[in-house]
Amino acid sequence: MWGQPVPPPPRKKGNRALIFVIVALALLVVAGGAAAVIKLGGSDGDPGTALPSSSASADPSGQADPSGDASPAPESSTDARFVKAGQCVVNEGSNDAPELKIVDCRAKSFEVLARFDGTIDYEAKCKDVKGYQFHYFFDSELNPLDFVLCMKQR
Incomplete structure (x- = not known):
């Protein structure tokens, strides 16, 4: 009845590898x-990714209020992502959270130079x-989608 102690059965090494693979995949x-x-x-163009600013030669207050008499252009898209040189935009947001929209060129709009x-x-x-x-x-997370607009106020 009291004989030599029986050693425990050997551990299965396959379980460790399987657990490691499952954890790594997870x-x-x-x-x-x-x-x-x-x-x-x-x-998706959220307001935090685009920032307006004015140059040193602009309005001394540094504030631009492009909203005003300009109305949306009759184009298929008024999103500023599609604006081209010669077109005009207005800021329907604020200087801190701009929302530029393409409009017909009028007083108080910004012409894209x-x-x-x-x-x-x-x-x-x-600068030139x-x-x-x-x-x-x-400023997009995808650099090819980044763009700069150089403008003047009309």
Whole structure:
């Protein structure tokens, strides 16, 4: 009855490897989902990604109030992402949270003198644009979607 002690059965090594693989896959799925949410979450043009500003040669108060008599243009899209040089925009938001809309060129609208895609470096791009007073840039998480507008107030 009292004999030599029986050693415990050997551990199965396959369980450790299987658990490690499952944990690693779960971490990859969670990290991939988080990256997708971050990447897709802020690229829809939310107000926090675009900032207006004026140059030193602009209104001494530094404030631009482009809202006024301008009405939306009869174009298929009034979104400033599609504006071209020669077109005009107004800010229907605020200087801190701008919402630029394409409009017919009128008093108090901003005429786009130049547009530069794939950059947010307004200082380098707008400095040599004749008549430049104000700028606007859109900073997307996808750099090819970034753009700078060099403008003057009408």
